[in-house]
Amino acid sequence: MSTTTPPLSAFARGLTAETAFDVLAVAKRLKAGGKDVIELQIGDSPYPSSSSATRAGKAAIDAGQTRYAPSLGLPEFRETIARTVRAEFGIPAAAENVVVAPGAKPFEQFFCELFLEPGDAVLVFQPAFPTYEPNITRRGARPVYVPLRQEDQFRPGLAAIERFVESDPKAKAIFLNSPHNPTGGVATRDDLKAIADLVRGTAIAVFSDEPYCHMVWAGRHHSLLAEPGMFDHAIAAFTFSKSYSMSGWRLGYGVTSARYADLIGKMINTDLSCTPPFVQLAGMAALEHDAAERDATMAKFRAKVELLVGELGKVDGVTVLMPAGTFYVFPHVEPICRRLGITSHGLAMYLLEGADDRRGVACLGGECFGEAGRGFLRFSCAEPDDRLVEAVKFLADAVTRADRVRAYLDANSKYRLGPA
Secondary structure, three states: OOOOOOOOOOHHHHOOOOOHHHHHHHHHHHHHHOOOEEOOOOOOOOOOOOOHHHHHHHHHHHHHOOOOOOOOOOHHHHHHHHHHHHHHHHOOOHHHEEEEOOOOOOHHHHHHHHHHHOOEEEEEEEEOOOOOHHHHHHHHOOEEEEOOHHHHHHOOHHHHHHHHHOOOOEEEEEEEEEEOOOOOOOOHHHHHHEEEEHHHHOOOOEEOOOOOOOEEOOOOOOOOEEEEEEHOEEEEEEEEOOOOHHHHHOOOEEEEOOHHHHHHHHHHHHHHHOOHHHHHHHHHHHHHHHHOOOOOOOOHHHHHHHHHHHHOOOOOOOOOOOOOOOOOOOOOOOOHHHHHHEEEHHHHHHHHHHOOOOOOEOEEHHHHHHHHHHHEEEEEEEHHHHHHHHHHHHHHHHHHHHHHHHHHHHHHHHHHHOOO
């Protein structure tokens, strides 16, 4: 019998994934073994799905809404979405501008399939959401990374966009994420107006990733699509996972020109068929009835973020900003890493695995989001308030245990910090 097997593609051999899920698996394994783990590694809500959504989803299943649906989404749901984004974000959308998918993440792939050819250049601000790169490289395109900086409140640099648009001969697309995961930075209305001015009239397409649109802690959310002419240049992606605590329902939508929406509908048709209709009806109920409940939940998230920032600010060697949005806190911990000789993701894994035999804290090292994230940690706020306080106290104590750090690095040399 032949032992020859089909060779894997170059894309499959080099495929990377979202590290948060890898750390989640380690945390769950340790918890199953009896370890008390404070889980701050993954961006999931600790709150129940909004009440109208839950009732409507159950009722839809009971009513037999379990068959195929149109690939673009249910017409009544698309109209509800268009009405909502017009009212909330000033996006001049009609139903024809809306397409529904299982979450916001699929729109990364659809955007790349819609616009990118091999060799095209894509500007990505880094730290960056980890699934951007594999979706870009799947098309044979080339990510061009530009760092976001803490001293600039992690806002996208307009000069970098201008240089990219004007000087890269293969410039084709920009990935824009605001509010930003993992840093919590938020592009201002003036930032977005300037970006629109740079893009308008060019051949540049923009993927505007906006899952945290209801988690803006100063002012309100602004969308690139509210700027004139952007429907022909951009796709904005939204999700129900954060605002309505519906991550497991897998429901999101994109807003763009009618032409692009129709083409994405064809992609869904050939790839996913459709988004389940009972899930769409749950989302429609959330938009129609759960705004007050959503806003109350967002206020709880804001209080958690403020608590975590305040506690981290007390730890020697930590520099932390109040994020302008999201439920992540992204502290700079490079002085601690240098002192201990450990990478920032090594520090995160040490807190989970090595600092104590009975307790651990799960978070992510900033390099999980690219080279520009080195020296940072990302904490989500998806635990009760007392556990957030305990997590920071654990961090402050764990970094003083030099013997345990040495032992952890001896067993995990890949986390040793190299020379500056």
